[in-house]
Amino acid sequence: KAGVTQTPRYLIKTRGQQVTLSCSPISGHRSVSWYQQTPGQGLQFLFEYFSETQRNKGNFPGRFSGRQFSNSRSEMNVSTLELGDSALYLCASSLGTSGYNEQFFGPGTRLTVL
Amino acid sequence: KNEVEQSPQNLTAQEGEFITINCSYSVGISALHWLQQHPGGGIVSLFMLSSGKKKHGRLIATINIQEKHSSLHITASHPRDSAVYICAVLSGSRLTFGEGTQLTVNP
Numbered sequence: 001k002a003g004v005t006q007t008p009r010y011l012i013k014t015r016g017q018q019v020t021l022s023c024s025p026i027s028g029h030r031s032v033s034w035y036q037q038t039p040g041q042g043l044q045f046l047f048e049y050f051s052e053t054q055r056n057k058g059n060f061p062g063r064f065s066g067r068q069f070s071n072s073r074s075e076m077n078v079s080t081l082e083l084g085d086s087a088l089y090l091c092a093s094s095l096g097t098s099g100y101n102e103q104f105f106g107p108g109t110r111l112t113v114l
Numbered sequence: 115k116n117e118v119e120q121s122p123q124n125l126t127a128q129e130g131e132f133i134t135i136n137c138s139y140s141v142g143i144s145a146l147h148w149l150q151q152h153p154g155g156g157i158v159s160l161f162m163l164s165s166g167k168k169k170h171g172r173l174i175a176t177i178n179i180q181e182k183h184s185s186l187h188i189t190a191s192h193p194r195d196s197a198v199y200i201c202a203v204l205s206g207s208r209l210t211f212g213e214g215t216q217l218t219v220n221p
Contacts, residue, residue, distance in 0.1 A: 033209075037155075043200065043211040056207045088155055099145055099204035105157040 002026065004093050004106035012112045018079040021109045025072050025093030031055075032074040033098040034066060037088040037108075046089075048098050049074055055097070078111075086113045117141050120201050120212035127219050133188040135215045137201030140182065145204040148175050148186050151214070152197045160186070160199075191219045 005024045013019050025032050034046040045058040049068035066076040072093070078085055088110050092103035121136045137146070148160040161168050161175040163184075168175050172191075177184040188195055196219050201212040 042213045043202070045208050045210070048208075058208060090155075090157065092157075097207075099207065099209055100162075102159045102162055103147075104159065108155045110155075 004091060004104050006089075006091055006106035006109050008109060009107065010110050010112075012114060013081050014114050015081055015083060017081050018077060019081060019111060020075055020077045021089055021091075021111075023074045023076075023091035023093075023106055025074070025091075026104055029093035029095055029104070030072055031094045031096060031098050031101070032068055032072065033092050033094075033103065034074070034076050035090045035092070036060075037090060038086070043090075046076065050097065081113045083113050086111060116213070117205070117210050118201055118203055118212040120199075120215050122215060123213065124216045125218070127191050127217070129192060129219055129221050131191050131219075133191050133195075133217065133219075135186045135199050135201075135217070137184045137186070137212055138182060139184075139201075139203045139205075139210075141203065141205045141210075143179075143182075143203040143205050146177055146184050147202040147204070147209065148184075149200040149202060150197045151200060157200075188217075193219045193221050195219050 031050045033048040048056045052068045063079045068074045088108045090108045092105045094101040094103045145164045151157045172189045174187040198214040200214045202209045
């Protein structure tokens with residue numbers, strides 16, 4: 001079974017631009033969660049989608065948004081990029097709700113904002 | 115004060131040593147996860163537990179709900195165990211992460 005894939009793996013943007021990241025979960029997994037990891041803040045929960053519905057959202061501004069498609073693939077979008085958005089963005093998939101099930105992480109997308 | 119505290123932040127051991135990483139939390143939780151992150155960023159889920167103890171190979175995870183504390187033990191440590199170990203707690207409906215413990219095992 002293929003693992004969780006994320007595209008692109010690396011991205012360089014400038015302040016003010018927007019970016020879309022993609023995550024393809026393991027086949028059969030209906031939950032996709034997104035996380036931001038920075039050296040200063042560590043791992044932080046962004047949001048979770050389950051069967052195309054956002055179930056939970058972390059404490060991030062409205063510039064961060066996401067969606068999930070009927071095939072469980074998910075995208076997250078960050079608008080009006082700021083320098084502080086430079087981070088590793090990880091997605092993880094699970095069969096059920098992320099907190100109660102083993103999560104399988106993708107390799108991440110490393111975003112650099114200049 | 116962070117809701118999830120890990121100790122130590124950094125740990126260096128010699129191959130073969132018994133290792134313990136601790137995680138304390140200040141909120142009520144439904145479950146606790148231990149994750150392993152290797153250089154380069156890849157994260158692997160090691161354990162999810164809500165009570166008692168779980169064992170997988172050389173890894174053992176325990177949790178004491180009353181004391182709001184969990185430990186991750188590694189027996190017969192090996193250089194390939196070198197990684198960052200992260201504790202995460204499920205409180206309400208979202209995961210909150212500790213800052214991680216950087217483990218280095220020297221041959």
